[in-house]
Structure formats: structure tokens, C-alpha cells
Amino acid sequence: MGAPERLHALYERLVDIYGPQRWWPAKTSLEVVIGAYLTQNTAWRSVERSIENLEAHGLLTIEGLRGVAEDELRELIRPSGFMIRKAAAIKAFISFLDELYDGSLEKLSEESSEVARERLLALPGVGPETADAILLYALGHPAMVVDEYLKRVTTRHGLLPPSSKYAEIQRLAVAAFENDQPSTLRLHFGEFHAVIVEVGKRHCGRIPRCEGCPLAFDLPKRLSNSTRNSVASTPTA
DNA sequence: CGCCAGGCCGTGT
DNA sequence: ACACGGCATGGC
Numbered sequence: 001m002g003a004p005e006r007l008h009a010l011y012e013r014l015v016d017i018y019g020p021q022r023w024w025p026a027k028t029s030l031e032v033v034i035g036a037y038l039t040q041n042t043a044w045r046s047v048e049r050s051i052e053n054l055e056a057h058g059l060l061t062i063e064g065l066r067g068v069a070e071d072e073l074r075e076l077i078r079p080s081g082f083m084i085r086k087a088a089a090i091k092a093f094i095s096f097l098d099e100l101y102d103g104s105l106e107k108l109s110e111e112s113s114e115v116a117r118e119r120l121l122a123l124p125g126v127g128p129e130t131a132d133a134i135l136l137y138a139l140g141h142p143a144m145v146v147d148e149y150l151k152r153v154t155t156r157h158g159l160l161p162p163s164s165k166y167a168e169i170q171r172l173a174v175a176a177f178e179n180d181q182p183s184t185l186r187l188h189f190g191e192f193h194a195v196i197v198e199v200g201k202r203h204c205g206r207i208p209r210c211e212g213c214p215l216a217f218d219l220p221k222r223l224s225n226s227t228r229n230s231v232a233s234t235p236t237a
Numbered sequence: 238c239g240c241c242a243g244g245c246c247g248t249g250t
Numbered sequence: 251a252c253a254c255g256g257c258a259t260g261g262c
Binding site for chain 1: 240241242243244245246
């Protein structure tokens with residue numbers, strides 16, 4: 001069985017264990033976008049605090065974020081950290097939306113996936129993961145989101161070399177769903193990222209422990225009974 | 238205390 | 251093209 005099939009098998013098991021996640025955890029598409037910015041290298045619990053602050057001040061709207069002073073925005077998102085960069089980035093996104101899409105996420109979602117991704121990546125504070133998360137969960141495109149946890153899962157299971165970059169991991173993850181109906185890709189991608197984060201938060205620390213991980217069954221022996229920080233050095237091609 | 242968290246960016250090789 | 255440190259805060 002090749003790497004894509006093995007990754008798909010891991011996905012199926014995670015779905016069996018954790019059930020439907022219904023990600024992204026947000027009430028509106030704008031909240032998805034804001035959450036995507038705020039969660040960068042930040043615990044989700046901290047993001048929730050910031051979202052609550054914005055909500056309490058009635059700023060979880062385009063108009064609200066357009067009108068708020070940047071220094072006040074910083075204070076409200078303080079719990080998420082990196083507040084100076086993140087406040088500037090959120091402001092830049094609102095300006096981008098205003099200038100090119102009449103301040104409408106709906107209109108942005110009518111843009112092609114390729115053009116939208118390129119334009120998102122050109123914004124400050126938006127890298128490949130944030131762009132793909134917005135494409136998938138806010139704009140409705142079948143974009144595969146790659147995060148640190150997916151990198152850890154794929155490399156530790158020997159599906160990819162540890163040196164793999166975003167695009168390579170993404171190719172593998174997309175290939176894992178190549179036998180599924182195209183019309184179901186968006187839902188699968190959404191649930192895939194969700195269960196990866198779920199298992200990642202619980203079991204995929206920087207130093208591989210893999211204790212109690214439901215996926216530990218398929219780990220290469222070198223990793224399955226090891227608490228050292230070594231990683232498989234000769235992955236299967 | 239020290240490490241970590243659902244990344245991204247500027248700088249140096 | 252990479253590797254690396256900085257960015258800010260809160261939880262454990």
C-alpha cells in the first residue's frame with residue numbers, strides 16, 4: 001500500500017474514533033478568517049478569548065473591523081499574542097476586501113480558487129496554511145490545509161521525509177483522496193484537517209511520545225516504543 | 238521556571 | 251532555495 005492509501009486509512013480511523021468535527025469552529029465566515037489569523041502559532045483557547053473580546057465589542061463584522069482603531073484592535077486580540085503584526089494583518093485584509101470585493105466575503109468567494117489563493121498569499125501575515133484555511137472554511141473551496149501536526153503525522157509514520165515542505169505534504173494529502181467523489185472533497189478536506197488537529201493536540205508533541213495515540217499502531221517500530229526525539233531517517237519511497 | 242501553541246517574515250548563508 | 255531567530259501571550 002502506497003503513502004496516499006496509508007494516509008487515507010489513518011484518516012478513516014480518526015473519523016471512526018473522533019466522529020464528525022464540523023470544522024471550522026466559528027459562527028460566520030468572517031469569524032473563520034479572523035480565527036485563521038489569530039491561531040498562528042497560538043493555542044486555540046487564547047484565540048477564543050480574543051474572539052470573545054471582539055464579539056463583546058461588536059467588532060466581529062466587516063464594518064466593525066473597518067472602523068476600529070488599530071491600537072484598540074491590538075488590545076482586544078492581546079490574548080492571542082503577536083498582537084502588533086496580527087492587528088495590522090487583519091486591517092490589511094479588511095482593506096483588501098473593501099478595495100477589490102466591495103467589502104464582501106461573498107464576492108471574494110466567487111473568485112477562482114487559484115486567483116484567490118494568490119491574492120491571499122500576497123497579503124501580510126498570510127502564508128500557505130492561513131490561505132488554504134480561508135479558502136476551505138471561509139470561501140468554500142476544496143483546499144487542503146497543511147499544519148505542523150500533519151507534518152508530524154506524515155513524517156513520523158514514514159510517509160514522507162522529515163525535510164518535506166508544505167507543497168509536498170499537501171500533494172500527498174490531496175492524493176489520499178483521489179479515489180473519492182470530487183463533490184465530497186470539500187467536506188473530506190475539512191474533516192481531515194479537523195481530526196488531524198484533534199489527534200495532533202493530544203498526541204503529537206514536538207518530541208514524539210505517541211503514547212496512547214490511536215495511530216501509534218502503524219508507527220515504524222523505531223518510533224512506536226521510543227520516547228527519544230529521533231525521527232525515521234530512511235522513509236519508504 | 239522552561240517549553241509549547243492549529244505560522245509568518247526578514248535576514249543570513 | 252533553505253535554515254534560523256523574532257514575534258507576544260497564556261497554560262501547564
